[in-house]
Amino acid sequence: MDPAIGFFSSFNARHLDAEQVAKSFVPSKKFNGLLAVQNSLLVGARGSGKTHMLKMLQPKALNAWDHAEAEAIREKIPYWGIFVPADEAWRQQIEFAAADLAGDVQERFRLAVFSTHVERSLIDCFLQLTHDRPSQDRGFAKVNLDSNVESEICRTIAQSWKLKPRIHSLQGLRQALVDRAADLYESAELPFGLDELLDNCQTQCIQAVLRAVNAFDSAIGRFEGRWCLMFDELEIAPPEVQKLLFRSLRSTDQRLLFKLALSPSTEASSVLNDVLGPSSGNDFEEISLYTDPKESAAFCQSLWEHLSRGTTAEHLPPTAVLRHSAFHEPDSSKPYGKGGRWQEASTRLALKDPSYVSFLKQYDLDPNRLELASPALKNSVVRKIGPVVGFRDFMLKADPATSVSGRSNIRNDKSRPSRLYSGWEVLCLVTEGNPRWFTGIARSLLIHRQGSASGRELSVEQQYEVFLSAARKFMSYVATIPSAAPSVTDGGEGGLKTLVDRLVDAFRTEVLAGDFVLDPVLSFQVDKGISEDTKQAIFDGLYAGAFIPVGDVDRQFAFSRNLEGQRLRLTYLISPLMFLPLRTGKDRKLSTLLRPGAQRLGLRKHGIRRNIRLHPDLKQVSLFNE
Incomplete structure (x- = not known):
């Protein structure tokens, strides 16, 4: 499995066009925060909805959106969004092409390719405003251009960008940019021609955008309009690009807003910690997509209603389909009394x-x-x-x-803990408010329900099988994430998978093998005693969604290589496989949890035999390193 593909990748908004994005989009509280007329840094794990949110701010997506809140949201957006996509294959293509170039030429080449990419995204936005309208056009962000005005705009832009389109139209400009990108890659493999081509390319994409939007606005008489540049998956962009965009948050033409999306794994983010660098609250607003359970519950409810349309569950509340979890059933008047x-x-x-x-x-x-x-x-x-x-x-x-x-x-009998890991509340908890995870698991549950004999029954055993399957898939994904980190145990492989296994071992020892405590340790605090390699594994876990911040989830932890003091827990998604409670618990220093032999000592201290026979699913992940 390619680690770049990720978990539940078939539900990735990267594969959807603007109208498809609009059909599948359900707004959240975080999305409403993203709408503000301010620079924003959207931070979250893979699958947390960053791409979907940014794509929804495109003119065509907003125009096509049919939702109860759509009209009110359209009315409050005073800017036109330019979505700039990125993906791992694109990054690798750039790096491969630049590998044999001299150092200074490498940087110029990367910036030229990226600027061409941004310019093409801008032309795509112009087309959405003019010719590329949705099938049901509501008139939002619509610009009527006659052929003469369009030709004049394109002549001005072509001269500014040193392009020679065959036809002075927006489509002609787009094709010229496609040709330029192809020429850049071909010239990088030739002993001549690249320098001349780079001389005709822009390496400062922000200035190139400003020139073009100024020409467009002037031609249509829009003199105080604003534009929003939206960059997706910034963590995989070339370092020069990351630094350029981070610095743009601080001082850029007021006509431009920036919405940057990234997962907390970028190395170039140190610019945000510079004394003169941009700061959260002053130059941008950080929006964390790591949500707490209470906040994500309402979003899960809305997403369930959207996904259940057209199914036999469409007009039923989710608790009528999945029932309540064992720990969320409505209590009797005296749950602690006799018979409670x-x-x-x-x-x-x-x-x-x-x-x-x-x-x-x-x-x-x-x-x-x-x-x-x-x-x-x-x-x-x-x-x-x-x-x-x-x-x-x-x-x-x-x-x-x-x-x-x-x-x-x-217990080592063959009965499965379906009552522990089933019910509507479990679905909300294990998906962590992650729309890609929720979509994948909820659709599977709905399919199982429709495939049952009655078309209505969905037993707790069926639910547990779906949750267990998702947990296995996620752990398989975690195991594919490469890491140069040495093992945190005595020998063996290192990296994220090893770290997760050790934490599972520690938490299960605490919650089951130890003496009964009011609040068992189920989270950890990053402290000074951990290595740089382990810190990197933590960032890998935040990127994958294996670790979830606890407490103030809007804290600006993602951009500092010093994670000291950050409190994290394992994602609830793996709990059905690892038999962990869906609780945060109290925290303990990570260095203590990872101390060699700590789990084994804990087992002996509490009189638990090392030859415990576990559920077969637990043996697969070597829960106690046996």
Whole structure:
């Protein structure tokens, strides 16, 4: 699998044209923030919707958009968006062509290719405003050009860009730019001709854009109009381009706005930390697509409604299709009273987990009579332990010898934890508000539902199979991400996959193998004690979506190579495979979690045998490095 392809790549907006983007787009709170008349830096993992959002700001996409909020959004946008795409294949093509060029020529070549690419994107925007209209034209951002005015605009632009189109039309300019790009790549392989060609190319794309939009605006009498340059996947652009665009956030003609999208893996982002560089809140607004569960729930609801159209689930709430998760079912009036679900779980856990009984003794609480707790203890202890009790109750095996040995074993029967990892709330949590993940998993659930005998039933077992399949695919994707990082264990391969495995080991030891605690460790804090290679693996994880920031998700962590103090957790997407609770928990220093032998010592300390037999799915990922 090509790591550039990513996870659920078939739902990548890169493959969609403007009208297709509009048909599949569901707005979010983050998108509304992106609309503002200001420079924006859109930050998120792959699949988090960056490309989709930027493409939606194109004139044709906004014009074609049929949504309840579409008209209000169209009215508030005072600029025309120029979408500049990028992809890994394009970057590799540039690097391959420039590989044998001299150092100074390499930089000129990269900038010339990129400027030509931007110029072509600008002409595409001009065409959307004039000739390339959607099938249902609502008249948004429409410019009527007669042939004489169009010809004059194109003559001016051609002279400015040193082009010689066969026809002075927007289509003629576009073809001339296609030819120029091809000539650049061909000339890079020849011993002569490149210097002359580079002399006719622009290397300052921002100035080239300003010249062209000035000619266009002047010709149509739009004297105070604004334009928005939208650059996608900036992390894979050449370093010269990254630095150019980052610096453009600080001082550029007021007619231009910038919307830059990137994943937190770019090396050239250090320019944002320069003393004289642009700063968040002053020169641009950072919009993080790493969302917290409460914020993503509303977006998931809207996306589900969109995806279920035309299916038997169209007019049903998602909870009618998937039901609630085991930990989100509406509670009875007394869930901790006799017969209540948390009281029953407490009674069962007390029989197989002596550490739970010892924990309650600290507060003089009876595991069989939780309703007798004082009001203060109900708030501070009893109500907080319910999900942890429920998780351990399911995962720990009832062992007749427990009372003698003081040990508990992880259950190793063949039953699957479908009740733990099924339900609407689980779908919202494991997809992390990531539209590509949600789309892939939700469509699979809907397909399974329609394929059932009744066309309506979707059992918890079927749901779990879908979540488990997605988790496996994601871990396979993680394993393809290359890294030069040495192993964080004693020998073996290093990189992101190893780091994820070690963290899974540590967190499962904490939540299941250790003594019962009110708030188990399920997240980590990056501290001074980790290596640069491990930091790189963390950035790889943020890029892939394997790590999720905890707390203030709008914090400007993505542009600093110093991650110290950042709190992160593993994505909930892998929980159905790794048997981890869908909780953040408290954090611990990463250097402590990665200390050699820390997990093994933890197991011995809590009396857990190393020969525990695990669920077959867990053996595949070597949960305890056995």
